[in-house]
Amino acid sequence: MMPFTRLRALMLAPSSAIFAVLFMMPLGYFFVLSFWRVRAYRLRPDATITQYLAVFRDYSKPMVFTFILAFTIAVVTTLVAFGYSYFCRFKAGRHGTLFVFVAVLTLFGGYLAKIYMWKIILGSSGILNTALIWLGIIDKPITVFLFSPIAVLITLVHYTLPLAILPIYGALRGVEDTPLQAARDLGAHPTRVLFDIVMPQIRLGMISSFSMTFIFCAGDYVTPLLLGGPHTSMIGIFIQSQFGLRVNAPLGAAMSFSVIALCLMLIAVVGLAVIRIFRARP
């Protein structure tokens, strides 16, 4: 391997600068900000945890709701992504890469556009209801599709699915066929092979997909705002409002870091559980 020369440092300089100046410093500032106060609409530097206390005192219900919903979405997405990736790797033959390609392509195409479209599809006079009535499955439109947590779930699963497929499929590609045949030869039926041989090898990919999806959903703002309806208050809405009319940046910062911290803790728990469940035995 090559040494770390001055030339390398030079090459890494611009991106490191961007990382430092445009990410680390804002992050640091934002963190410091979370310990400040706002009085008479002015920022006052301080060193207090008032904001964090406020978060847990006043916003605990939305936080809990957000995490439950985000967790559910992340679980659903990860499972579907796993099923799809499994299909592409083991069942699709030479069409496997095509299916992955199609999925990843839908990654792009507009965050807002997709939210907008689901609003249209799920509405009372929307496409889904119209189709179901036309097919005779229901008589009246189902209103719960839109302006409910279900709408948020469907939309966010749809949006995060392509991103979740990538790490899992990547991990599955690293799983070789011969050990799987060997496991069957030794007496394991296909489900057992999946649990004993495949899953332990893709643990990190699954955790990665879950984490990305979970963090994204926990911090989302537009989807619950446009599709969530009155009962779906997710913390992202409150964070945004601290920077809109309310102008309470420290509170917004405290909220953001609280969300991140809790996300990371939950991911750590889930991650450790997954690693423990899918390990080599005895």
Added chain:
Amino acid sequence: MLKRADTVVLQQLVKLEGLTKSYAKAVAVHPLDLSIQRGEFLAILGPSGCGKTTLLKMISGFVHPTGGAIWINGQDVTTVSPERRSTNMVFQGYGLFPHMSVAQNIAYGLHIRKTPRAEIEQRVREAMDLVQLGEFADRSVGQLSGGQAQRVALARALILRPEVLLLDEPLAALDLKLRKAMQEELRRIHLATGGTFVFVTHDQEEAMALATRICVMDHGRVVQDDVPEEIYAHPKSRFVSTFIGDANLMEGQRKRNIICLENELEIPHKGPDGNVVCMIRPERMEIAPLDGGKLPSGVTAQLTARLDHSVFLGSYVKYVVRLNDGRRLRIDSRDLSIRQVLTDGAQVRIGWRLEDQIVLADGS
């Protein structure tokens, strides 16, 4: 289902009846019958594409036959899935579980069968001793060399005491020295366990070194099935004679029980009129300079030729000669003294004893 012959331990362990496999465009294995005796070390030998791997996979259950039946120990296992068959396989590339240690790999089969922990530990130790991997129990799979990995794969299969152990090109990935060593190992393990081994290979030397019986396949058919000595000494076709060992082939015509070779030599040999191929092994031919040299007595079939080149190979010399029609023959001689006398381009006399030749009908 056939009633199992409980009181008699069947000597014929595996029976393949009319077993065949075809895919959309081609027939991989034509209907064949084969029986494998208990305790054998059978080699299925053939060039790539001859169907040997397909055959092995049908026996292990990974490929569904298009027709025919497989009997193991008196039971029809044709439709039994691989995890329920009493066969176990050592795969090409070994297929070790990358996330498990050596001991965990070996224990896996027992783990599935819910064997008690103490018994697993003991049997794993025995299996590791059998393949001589004593201290490797906790090594991770990624740190193993080719030879070590293969022994783990062997132990993993043998620990389950399968009725038949199948090996898919077991020594293909190893370098020469390691291959020789592993051949010894496999033979030793076979004797120690008394099991029935079936392995697939394209390497005829390996087949001869290991097998008690060789089944030669070509284009989906079994072309000869016998002990190694017989196949070597009496190949039944041109293909077998060139595939196993080296062969000199000469074409001629037979008329009225006399074969005429190279328009020079006439050999009496009973058989139908027509084209024939005469095969002699290089080590069974003799060579001497044309002028001033004499072939040993008893070497009655003789031809003249020109020496192309010779190569000193340590324990013998390989001579390549050219006949008058340009055909090249190879003679392996242990007489190192002749080499001084013979120079490239010299005229020579070559010959063989009639009992050493194999006459094959042309087209076989």
Added chain:
Amino acid sequence: MRAWRNGLWWSFASLVVAFMLSPIVILMVFAFNRGELLSFPMTGFSFRWFADVFTRPEFVAAFENSLIVSTTVGMTATVVGTMAAMGLARLRVSISAGIMTALTVPLMVPPLMLGVMLLSYYTQWLGLRLGLSTVIISHLVFTQPFVILIVSSRMAAFDFAVVDSARDLGASSLRTFFTITLPIIASSILGAALIAMAMSMDDFLVTFFTIGGGNTLPTYMWGMLRRGVDPSINVVAVLLMLFSISASLIGFRITRYGK
């Protein structure tokens, strides 16, 4: 029996594909629909809404801004990211993996948080005026890691024997890079550039907070969503979609064929 199970798998996969594609397909249908209402079935195929939208100055301005931002971001992220990937190439894995993980941390922060964080930073600490430039630099934060990842993985599969031969024959580092390395990895770099462009084009949340006045296409669409719905919104959505999908499509194709 196995065929039946296979059939299940294919149905599942097709359902997933249909699920992922349906909003996009439906959107296209509506954008070309002649009628006023967002109703089904289509009343006719027409470009009328496309024409209509381009007559609106705010739309055109937003469109221009989107182009400016995404191309600038695309180019800058590519240059910076490629440099970084080259700096990390052939380095001991323990060091390069650490640096790469650090540089990709920005991807793990929710866009909302990134947006508000940068907003506070620009306005409260640095006292900057918000505008296209702040949007551009903000976009770099999350596009640069992608470029680094793509080019780095190309470099991982790169055969350095050609570089060593060139150096052996007397070429300097710089010359070797431009005449030997660059042509070989050009397709990956181009692919990464297009993907960076697509991501920048697509972004709403970060842009929303860092643009101040003015609009890019996504924020313009946001305005339309808040104000009220008229069919031209479909056009904006479709244009957005087509733009980013085609950029990423080309990006993917090139990245794979180049290897």
